Amino acid sequence: MENLSIRSLKEGYEKKLFSPVEITKMYLERIHLFQDLNAYITITENLALQQAEIAEKKYVANEAVGTLEGIPLSYKDNLNTKGIRTTSGSKIDENNIPKKDAGVVRILQREGAIHLGKVNMHEFAFGITSNNPFYGPVKNPWNNEYSPGGSSGGSGAAVAASLSVASIGTDTAGSIRIPAASCGVIGLKPTHGLVDASGVKHISWTLDHIGPLTKNIDDLAIMIEAMTGINYSTRLTEDIRGLRIGVPKNYFNEGIDESTATFYKKALKDFESLGAILIEIDIPYSLEDLALSFAIGLSEAGFVHEESILSELDSYGLDVKASLENSHSIPAIDYIKALKRKDQLTSQFERLFETVDVIATPTTPITPQKIGEEIVEINGIQDSVFNTMIRLPAVFNLTSQPALSIPCGAAENGLPVGLQLAAARFNERVLIRAGFSYEQAFLQSFYEKRNRISELAIEKK
Structure with missing residues (x-):
């Protein structure tokens, strides 16, 4: 039952086939069973069971009206949770107990979601490996020697290993989509501003997004409905005939490893077989533009962390400390120029979306690397794992447009x-439509393989 969808769980509750308490206990047992993945920092077992009992009474009385009534979720540990430790993966905030829930947490709790706990992450969301120096590295359920991606690595691992039905992460330069790709799940970075971002320990208010990670597109549609109050389930159609898919002739097809390129090209052909129209497009973006993300992100991070930088800089992990030390050295003129270019890029991409409905790219140029690896080589060229992994997803943080990562195979x-x-901005519906059609036609065997991974791990135990 750990692989049942949100819709199936709710139907089971309504038909009294099983109860929210039974399902919640099952997920809590799995969390303890898979502690070696290090997906959670804090498990809220008592709270989860209390909420499950409330949901169960509602179903018995036929009064369950919440979109997520009785659905067990996890939250990235930089989302404030009232009365529950919220560390942001940092030693600095290890004793931080918020007095209020983050906006998105409050919304989902109101919709009946069950709170399983807070998941591990890269410290203060400042990296893409989730190799946390204080709470230990999150491990990839597909292979425990490898990174699950980041910074929402705990969310990706938890969903892939069925340690929560879905999870809420944050994304500054790919931090939802990178773990989604790395762990073989679905991850959506919605349009900037679509989801309530209050009560989150941000890196950058300009680039940060809050979004869901799920096992399938149906779950994704329900989650984003609950988060926004907008209906997306009507877009769950397998018919995408005539959908215009933009295929980049530059940037997104550069510096990609051979295996990733092969799966990407196959996915394009698969879409074409479903009736989509492939259109080659020129991308108005370059590596120089990628540097804008650093100028904006680090400038704003320096402001967010100003007090801690002055009083306890040595308490940060080494990689985060190095970034924050440089945050105050960025000239104001560079920050302003970056914001201006950001607006220009957004307009240019919006015009591009007048000619195509969707742009399809690899999520990352490479598959996940081993935990602790910091340098990667692609086609004879070396670069940091960080720069490599953010190169493709970070584009759409800068343009504020929605971007979805969906599995397209295993290397x-x-x-x-x-x-x-x-x-285009606020067109999440077309992503759900395209993703659902592709998923239904081509991902069932992949999902079966993903579901077997955690069961094989149980057998080994």
Whole structure:
């Protein structure tokens, strides 16, 4: 039952086939069973069972009206949770007990979601490996020697290993989509501002997004409905005939490893077989523009962390400390120029989406790397794992447009490969439509393989 969808769980509750308490206990047992993945920092067992009992009484009385009534979720640990430790993966905030829930947490709790706990992450969301120096590295369920991506690595691992039905993460330069691709699940970075971002320990208010990670597109549609109050389930159609898919001739097809490129090209052909129209497009973006993300992100992070930088800089992990030390050295003129270019890029991409409905790219140029690896080589060229992994997803943080990562296969090393779909601002519906059609036609065997991974791990135990 750990692989049942949100819709199936709710139907089971309504028909009294099983109860929210039984399902919640099952997820809590799995969390303890898979502690070696290090997906959770804080498990809220008592709270979860209390909420499950309330949901169960509602179903018995036929009064369950919440979109997520009785559905067990996890939250990235930089989302404030009232009365529950919220560390942001940091030693600095290890004793931080918020007095209020983050906006999105409050909304989902109101919709009946059950709170399983707070998941591990890269410290203060400042990286893409989730190799946390204080709470230990999150491990990839597909292979425990590998990173699950980041910074929402705990969310990706928890969903892939069925340690929560879905999870809420944050994304500054790919931090939802990178773990989604790395762990073989679905991850959506919604349009900037679509989801309530209050009560979150941000890196950058300009680039940060809050979004869901789920096992399938149906769950994704329900989650984003609950988060926004907008109906997305009507877009769950397998008919995408005539959908215009933009295929980049530059940037997104550069510096990609051979295995990822192969799966990407196959996914494009798969879409074409479903009736989509492939259109080659020129991308108005370059590596120089990628540097804008650093100028904006680090400038705003320096402001967010100003007090801690002055009083306890040595308490940060080494990689985060190095970033924050440089945050105050960025000239104001560079920050302003970056914001201006950001607006220009957003307009240019919006015009591009007048000619295509969706842009399809690899989510990341490579599959996940081993925990602790910091340098990668692609086609004879070396770069940091960080720069490599954010190169493709970070584009749509800068343009504020929605972007979805969906699995498109597993490489020879056994690790998942992600496909990124992006659309015009506030057009999440077309991403759900395209993703659902592709999923229904081509991902069922992949999902079966993903479901077997955690069961094989149980057998080994």
